[in-house]
Amino acid sequence: MKQRIYRNYFWVALTTILIVSFVFVFSYNQTIHDQKEEGMREEAEFISALLEKQGDADVGFQAAAGKTDFRITLIAENGMVLYDNKVKDVSGMENHAKRPEILKASKNGEGSSSRISSTIQSETYYYARKLSDGRYLRLSSEGLSIWSGFVQVLPALTGIALFVIFITFLIAHFLTRNIVEAINGIDLENPMEKVVFPELGVLQKRLGFQNRKIQTQMQNMKEQEYKLTAITENMNEGLIMLDADRKIQYMNQSCQDLFEVSGSKFIGQTISGFCDSIPMQEVVESALKGNVHTAMQELDHKKVQYFGNPILENQKIQGIIILVLDITERERTERMRKEFSANVSHELKTPLTSISGFAELMENHLVAPEDVPEFAAKIHRESERLLTLVNDIIKVSQLDDKEVYYGKENIDLLSFAKEVCDRLEPMAQSRNVTVELSGDAVLYLASRQLMNDLFYNLIENGIKYNKPNGKLWVTVSEKKGHPCISVKDTGIGVPMKYQSRIFERFFRVDKSHSKQTGGTGLGLSIVKHVVEYYGGYIEIHSKMEEGTEIVVHL
Template identity: 40%
Template sequence: MKKSIYKSMLVLALTTILLTSFLITGVMYRAFYLRMQQEIRNEAIFISSAYNLIGQEFFSSIADQESSSRITWVASDGTVLFDNMADAEKMENHLNRPEIADALKNGFGEAVHLSKTLGTQTFYWAVRLNDGTVLRVSATTNSVFKSVLGFFPYVALITLMVILLTMIIANLLTKKIFLPLNNLNLEDPLSNDVYDELSPLLIRMAKQNDQIKSQFKKLKEQKEEFNAITENIREGIIVLNNKGLILFINKSAADIFNVSTQDIINKHILTLDRSITLQKAIETAMGGHLFEDIFAIGENSFNLLASPVKDEVVVKGVILFILDVTEKQSAEKMRREFAANVSHELKTPLTSILGYAELMKSGMVKPEDISEFSDRIYNEARHLIDLIEDVIRISRLDEKNVQLPFEEIDLLELAKETVGRLSSLAQQKRIKLSVGGDNAIIFGVRQILEEMIYNLCDNAIKYNYENGKVDVNVKTFSDQVVLTVADNGFGIPREHQSRVFERFYRIDKSHSRETGGTGLGLSIVKHSAEFHNAKIRLMSKPGKGTTITVIFSREQ
């Protein structure tokens, strides 16, 4: 804008100077033109008056005198009688000259003759004398073009000087004009005291500033709300443009792909992962269709949903929703395995019961063996009921569907009571049971805690050598209560330690069936601990024994 104003001022000044020069030249020429006509007219009148008084002797008196004007005396028939600058006898007839013709007819006549070759113009004035002859006076001067051309060097010099001066003044004026504009306080337009012409603009700017601040505040609030939502949800969210470049990625998605939310912006989505599933998702969404599938990153599985963002029919971008379904799939796998295991575990005792019953029904059992067969049927049915009850317990613990009250419980006293119920089983295997430690009050469900301690001690007895020992200990700390059940039995091989808490998992299936276990004991222990927000630690060495520790938080 500054350059435009500066150029406009120069162009205006230059145009003004040139136009003024030509106008002045025209005015001067016009004045000169009129003055020349007047002088010729006056001179012609003066000479005609002298001729009328003196006669033709007047021409004899001026024949040898130098004059700037040309004086010609013409007879009424057009014959040149006298000319002070040429031989009258050699001159052509002037009857057809317009000024001569007008003078003979009207008493006077005038004409101007322009010579393009010489660049001059001649003024003629003719007057009819008393004797009927005509007196013509003429004067020659430069034409207007030649006059202007003569003035041009001076005009050009003056114009150049004025242009230089104009450039300096224009530069200073431009700076002076823009200095207040450059110093405008755009943050508070109404505080500026500048040109009155800018007042409407400044008022409008102030209103727009208020609108912008209000809109910016709303945008900031919306952005904060959006960030608060997207950064605190488990689902990964990625927004792409129509070229596949990442416009937005939330923290969950960045954690999934192990990248920084700032470093990955404006990079292509395939820089995150080049899996076939992700490429197919992008291609499908860019084509305007919804895509959903499962893809894996490392050992984790994710549900990928690619949704196109359309403007009528044109796809403007893609939104990716990524949900970690590793736990869900693991749970689904565990449920399938659990269903299969339950079916298998139920089938075994039922098959035995059915077999014994068929033998008894067909009369193939001796009367003295009926008691033994009934005892076997009873034991299998008892085992079946125990299995069903354990499955129900685990299902309730899984769903947190326990309709039992929480209360303050002394864990040491509860351990003593529970161990007392197992004393007969321990005596059968000559296992030494001991309970010790600190009295510790925790908040929990008595029945669930009792089942947890019972299963831990029951396993420690069943999977132990004869003459072994089982030690139950309760220890209190400032923020924790620790329950420990340790034995010196068979122990658990390292490769099985991570799976012993799974449902129906058995290290030695033949031995487990001999002991009458359902395969759900340690799984119930795990779910009981999780129900009370406790942690489980297992340490074991084959042939040396196993120690299982349950850590309760006093806060919980």
């Protein structure tokens, strides 16, 4: 800003000096011209009076012409030069009839003009008067031209200009320093707190207005940024933002947790430095071409899905948004749904096929009369099996619906467990399994129906999958103020890889053994749903050929 002020002062001073100089030289030249013209007019009046009285041969005329500083020329009416006090032989001089001053004199009685020499070093002034006899008396005087006058005063003007410019720079420096100090002294947070110069008041007001406007905008931006951060950081989905150069600009916490990394160290790096998998690169490249793209990838023990979307501004790609979804649970649920549908179809088809086959044999009289009761009994057993399967499916569906209310009452869980053990005693005896019940009387507010489903399926499962002459321990206790139920057997055990799946619907570790033991394959699934209904959890401890313990915490 200082340099600009200095430049402006310099040009103003220089322009002013040049204008003043030209005006001065022009005025001075015009004054000299007027003075010369007035002097020639007076001299012309005097000489013309002599000529009018005595003629051009008169000694008085010649004497006057010889003493004057002006050049005197006597011109005939036809323009021929008759006399010139500066030229001895006038016969060789050109005709002056067309000279401007002669033309003016012939018309007006007198006339004047000036002519600048070709070298622009001097200017000649002419004055002509028409005499009574038709002749013309012309006087001329030579002086400096405007340009010559300017050149003569140029050194003085240069000195003056340098002096003025120096003074101007001093003034400019002083004023600039004061102005800059005043501007630098403005408090940008509160511009109107101190007004040094009234002239800066308008600037300070505008600064104050702009400051308030900027603060409001910054506050709005912070609020928007806070809202956006709150939304993105609380998303369950991972979010990655890239610029047009594939560099990571933002990564939310869910994405960092999904990839088990610290996202801050990847900010500013290219996406390939974070994840160089083919699915991710396909999503990025497609989005950079302006397309929405999706791809899936196996990530350790997870399965993720990428959604890439370009960010467009004025039809130009400014960046990319990548949404990362953990679809592991969705895939597992979908797999379980398909398995459930297939198992339901199979489990329903098996008893229906038996019932249909036996009924068809009896309808076509292909069964001996004495075998009809046996076939009827088989139909009855398969019908009961089918009914049990349907009831279990209904139970699981109802337990899935958390809004179903089953009622509550205080139940002594130890006594309730004894009732279930007594009911299953015939099954235990038929398989030579000894059931032992122990524990404390624990009261729990729950539904008798759901507690029956819980105990019955756990104990029945322990008996079915036990070894001959095996044992089953049922223990009811209280831990940290909550009921704890343990059912431990000496059965065949559950392989480690299947322990997380035994509570799935229709899942069986050994399908051949399951056909021998019967059941619907929904028992432990019902147990899991009952425990989840009451907000509890299940633990399983199992060793192959040693047995399994299932611990329920309610």
